[in-house]
Amino acid sequence: MLDESVIQRTLVTALRTGGEFAEVFVEDKRSSAAMLDDGRVEELSSGRDRGAGIRVVVGETTGFAHTADLTDEGLRAAAEAAAAAARSGGGGVREVELTRQSAVRPNRVAVLPETVAKGTKVELLRRADEAARAEGGSIRQVRARYGDSRRRILVANSDGLLSEDDQVRTLFVVSTVAFGDTGMQTGYESLGRTVGFELFDRYQVEDIARTAARRAITKLAARPAPSGTLPVVIGPGGGGVLFHEACGHGLEKDLVDKGASVFKGRLGQQVASPLVTLVDDGTMAEEWGHYAIDDEGAPAQRNVLIEDGVLTDYMWDHLRSRKDGRPRSGNGRRQSYQHLPMVRMTNTYLVGGDGDPEGIVSSTDHGVYVAALGGGQVNTATGDFVFGMTEAYLIENGEISEPIREGNLIGNGPKVLVDIDAVGNDFAMGHPGTCGKDGQGVPVGDGVPTLRVKALTVGGTAG
Amino acid sequence: MSDLVDIADAVVAQAGDDEQLEAYVGRSTDTQVRVYQGEVEQLAVADSLGVGVRIVHEGRQGFAYCGTFDREALAETVNEARDNAAFGEADEAAGLAEPDGVEPADLDLWRPGLAEVATDRKVALALELERALLAADPRITGVESCDYGDSLGETAVVTTTGIRRSSRVTGCELVAYSLAGDEDETQTGFGFSLGRDVDELDVEAAASDAADRALRMLGAVQPPSGRLTVVLDPWVTAQLVGIVAGTLGAEEVIKARSLFAGREGEQVAAPFVTLVEDPTDARSWGASPVDAEGLATRRVPLIESGELRGFVHSTWTARRMGTHSTGSAVRAGFKSTPTAGCRAVALTPGDRDAAALLADVGDGVLVQEVSGLHSGVNPISGDFSTGAQGLRIRGGALAEPLREFTIASTIQRLLHDLVAVGSDLTWLPMSAAGMTLVVGDVAISGA
Numbered sequence: 001m002l003d004e005s006v007i008q009r010t011l012v013t014a015l016r017t018g019g020e021f022a023e024v025f026v027e028d029k030r031s032s033a034a035m036l037d038d039g040r041v042e043e044l045s046s047g048r049d050r051g052a053g054i055r056v057v058v059g060e061t062t063g064f065a066h067t068a069d070l071t072d073e074g075l076r077a078a079a080e081a082a083a084a085a086a087r088s089g090g091g092g093v094r095e096v097e098l099t100r101q102s103a104v105r106p107n108r109v110a111v112l113p114e115t116v117a118k119g120t121k122v123e124l125l126r127r128a129d130e131a132a133r134a135e136g137g138s139i140r141q142v143r144a145r146y147g148d149s150r151r152r153i154l155v156a157n158s159d160g161l162l163s164e165d166d167q168v169r170t171l172f173v174v175s176t177v178a179f180g181d182t183g184m185q186t187g188y189e190s191l192g193r194t195v196g197f198e199l200f201d202r203y204q205v206e207d208i209a210r211t212a213a214r215r216a217i218t219k220l221a222a223r224p225a226p227s228g229t230l231p232v233v234i235g236p237g238g239g240g241v242l243f244h245e246a247c248g249h250g251l252e253k254d255l256v257d258k259g260a261s262v263f264k265g266r267l268g269q270q271v272a273s274p275l276v277t278l279v280d281d282g283t284m285a286e287e288w289g290h291y292a293i294d295d296e297g298a299p300a301q302r303n304v305l306i307e308d309g310v311l312t313d314y315m316w317d318h319l320r321s322r323k324d325g326r327p328r329s330g331n332g333r334r335q336s337y338q339h340l341p342m343v344r345m346t347n348t349y350l351v352g353g354d355g356d357p358e359g360i361v362s363s364t365d366h367g368v369y370v371a372a373l374g375g376g377q378v379n380t381a382t383g384d385f386v387f388g389m390t391e392a393y394l395i396e397n398g399e400i401s402e403p404i405r406e407g408n409l410i411g412n413g414p415k416v417l418v419d420i421d422a423v424g425n426d427f428a429m430g431h432p433g434t435c436g437k438d439g440q441g442v443p444v445g446d447g448v449p450t451l452r453v454k455a456l457t458v459g460g461t462a463g
Numbered sequence: 464m465s466d467l468v469d470i471a472d473a474v475v476a477q478a479g480d481d482e483q484l485e486a487y488v489g490r491s492t493d494t495q496v497r498v499y500q501g502e503v504e505q506l507a508v509a510d511s512l513g514v515g516v517r518i519v520h521e522g523r524q525g526f527a528y529c530g531t532f533d534r535e536a537l538a539e540t541v542n543e544a545r546d547n548a549a550f551g552e553a554d555e556a557a558g559l560a561e562p563d564g565v566e567p568a569d570l571d572l573w574r575p576g577l578a579e580v581a582t583d584r585k586v587a588l589a590l591e592l593e594r595a596l597l598a599a600d601p602r603i604t605g606v607e608s609c610d611y612g613d614s615l616g617e618t619a620v621v622t623t624t625g626i627r628r629s630s631r632v633t634g635c636e637l638v639a640y641s642l643a644g645d646e647d648e649t650q651t652g653f654g655f656s657l658g659r660d661v662d663e664l665d666v667e668a669a670a671s672d673a674a675d676r677a678l679r680m681l682g683a684v685q686p687p688s689g690r691l692t693v694v695l696d697p698w699v700t701a702q703l704v705g706i707v708a709g710t711l712g713a714e715e716v717i718k719a720r721s722l723f724a725g726r727e728g729e730q731v732a733a734p735f736v737t738l739v740e741d742p743t744d745a746r747s748w749g750a751s752p753v754d755a756e757g758l759a760t761r762r763v764p765l766i767e768s769g770e771l772r773g774f775v776h777s778t779w780t781a782r783r784m785g786t787h788s789t790g791s792a793v794r795a796g797f798k799s800t801p802t803a804g805c806r807a808v809a810l811t812p813g814d815r816d817a818a819a820l821l822a823d824v825g826d827g828v829l830v831q832e833v834s835g836l837h838s839g840v841n842p843i844s845g846d847f848s849t850g851a852q853g854l855r856i857r858g859g860a861l862a863e864p865l866r867e868f869t870i871a872s873t874i875q876r877l878l879h880d881l882v883a884v885g886s887d888l889t890w891l892p893m894s895a896a897g898m899t900l901v902v903g904d905v906a907i908s909g910a
Binding site: 034037038040041042043044045046047048049050051059060061062063064065066067068069081085086087118119122140141143177179183184185186219225227228229255258259260262338340373374375376377379381382384385386387388405406407408409410411412438457458459460461463 | 499500502503504505506507508509510511512513524525526527528529530531536539540543544546547548550551552554582604605606607608640642649650651685688690717718719720722798799800834835837838839841843844845846848849850852866867868869870871872906907908909910
């Protein structure tokens with residue numbers, strides 16, 4: 001993407017005023033999208049973002065600057081700005097030897113989206129619209145969106161690292177509105193993988209559209225959600241966001257270091273039910289949170305965070321691992337070259353157990369079954385978190401019964417982890433998600449088998 | 464006029480004979496300082512810029528953007544937008560804005576002095592905030608983040624249809640998240656101060672807010688489930704008002720996604736409720752003299768005395784509904800196309816302050832923070848359920864702190880269940896203003 005000698009010169013400039021560590025992150029991202037709404041292909045859009053972010057570390061201080069100008073002069077100006085921002089004292093000249101690393105698991109993409117005719121992408125939208133509307137006359141509105149991105153990155157730093165990655169992601173989303181006596185209800189379904197256009201050889205957009213339509217239609221008959229604390233069963237695939245919020249963020253070492261995590265100082269302790277083994281795994285090929293190297297050049301890894309309920313590790317980026325003198329875990333990520341990296345999750349999932357999914361439901365006398373979760377939010381310092389249910393049902397006398405309307409559930413991370421009393425054998429990965437932290441969004445994946453939490457507060461209105 | 468207009472002119476000059484072309488150019492210079500334990504943890508300085516190109520040809524629209532002013536890249540972007548337009552479906556209402564004779568308000572939103580403020584002074588402000596927060600109370604144990612940020616932003620819109628306008632705005636902020644407690648318990652709180660220039664920032668106010676909001680949560684317990692009167696803190700009110708405003712965008716109405724479609728003239732809220740969008744109010748954080756299509760912004764009444772008056776419009780929504788744009792086109796920067804939306808919406812304040820309202824309520828819950836607005840609120844069905852924390856109100860005064868509960872209703876009901884609007888209007892860093900708001904009979908889910 002850039003000449004090695006240019007990168008080398010930029011790093012030397014960045015270090016000239018006494019920096020201890022310098023890094024150049026170059027990104028060239030092309031994206032395209034097509035949207036159908038209200039029965040009409042509204043618009044195709046395409047974009048290009050290309051630039052470099054440069055950081056310089058002096059002591060505890062990180063200076064950062066970015067530029068869209070990738071010429072020698074543009075990079076030099078950014079390097080000087082980053083070095084000045086790090087307010088360095090010393091001086092002198094440091095040499096930087098770069099060693100190009102080959103990615104451990106390069107991404108395999110069969111069909112680059114940029115090689116696919118725009119008309120072919122538009123056709124997917126029309127098929128989805130038709131399939132969703134065919135689910136029933138109550139479907140009043142359909143929006144279908146196709147999106148792809150190709151993100152090429154290069155990371156080089158003053159430790160000599162030089163590494164590149166080429167990340168291709170393809171996404172298809174359908175949202176519907178159904179209209180009935182009780183007003184409007186919405187349905188949503190998405191498909192996203194870190195692959196190219198071959199995604200649509202394996203999955204049919206009609207299936208995505210039908211699921212989105214069915215969700216909206218089902219909810220037309222939904223009752224108000226219950227209000228109060230109940231057992232909650234979460235269906236396979238749909239519920240990874242529970243762990244993402246209940247403990248994932250709390251295991252990010254930057255938050256732990258600042259005392260802003262309830263999991264601080266708990267390594268080696270039993271923090272969850274023995275049924276819980278939680279993994280964050282950036283190597284899961286094709287999953288939404290997959291990559292070959294993170295945005296600091298470290299190879300993605302499979303990291304076991306909780307094993308049989310015992311907290312085994314946190315997640316780390318370059319700064320935090322450097323400070324603690326340990327290897328990185330491949331969790332240093334950033335939204336774009338305009339952002340500083342920080343500790344982020346990749347694909348976070350609960351390992352499947354041996355429970356019979358039907359048995360988990362039938363042994364629940366009265367509770368809520370959540371088939372699909374929406375997003376969530378956590379306060380890592382208190383551990384309190386919420387997550388939304390977008391498709392949920394009552395469980396009465398051990399059977400899934402009527403659908404309920406949307407709402408949030410609220411719980412406390414450490415308590416919920418202990419309260420997990422059943423884990424099924426039907427593990428499935430969930431849906432593509434975007435995780436937000438400190439204003440930056442990055443793609444993440446998640447997965448769970450069927451599981452039960454003994455007690456969660458369901459935020460409905462029905463007494 | 465800004466040099467951005469020249470850049471936009473050069474792009475617009477590439478339009479073909481029978482096509483409409485819009486160039487939307489944005490540039491911002493930002494500084495972000497984060498301090499931790501008396502030292503600078505991060506300091507970032509950056510210029511961000513780019514151009515979004517919209518082309519309408521025979522009723523079909525295409526869009527492309529690039530994050531640079533490089534001439535070659537801009538030409539490529541124009542071609543890409545043109546190519547994209549060939550794949551859209553024709554729409555009679557498609558088209559760019561045209562001058563409508565409304566002059567933009569003269570708003571004082573740009574303080575050139577901000578560009579001259581030395582980085583050292585910005586760092587000093589953030590350090591001062593951290594010191595003030597840590598000194599506020601011995602139970603403040605740490606600072607999760609303590610930031611200074613500023614931005615000088617400029618935009619220009621030029622079209623082949625006669626639009627040629629630019630606007631610029633400065634802003635800066637101090638924000639801190641505090642940690643309070645002891646071995647057994649941690650609570651968090653935030654405080655901030657906003658200004659167009661650094662002289663308007665109030666370190667003490669930000670520090671004491673961040674401290675107070677965490678300290679008063681110490682010892683919080685989960686309340687029992689039930690129905691109670693809820694008093695919303697201005698911060699929470701602004702978020703609720705923002706959600707309601709989101710349902711009043713005409714695009715949502717046209718596409719059958721608004722709760723309020725076809726309900727103009729109906730009583731949709733309690734009779735004392737008036738909601739107005741007014742980006743020409745310079746106090747609002749979203750103030751702007753021009754909208755994202757280059758038309759003058761203006762005051763738009765949305766709800767008057769509880770009655771629905773209308774919606775906010777962009778050029779496209781206005782054509783579709785046979786009316787005029789209200790100058791309410793919004794877009795998320797140069798990377799996206801415009802839609803109709805609010806940028807400075809506020810309830811008309813009542814005449815009683817927060818203390819008087821608490822006394823009136825007598826028995827209830829003050830909600831000081833909500834979470835999961837994106838996951839538990841559905842602006843199409845109206846289902847409303849959020850995580851919450853706050854304080855019990857007993858005998859008209861604040862009592863014990865409460866956490867790990869939800870408040871739930873529907874957007875439709877909430878508007879009718881409003882009991883009072885406070886006099887304490889505050890503009891916050893979002894598209895809506897806040898004030899104390901009292902809502903009767905809200906479902907609380909807890910233990």
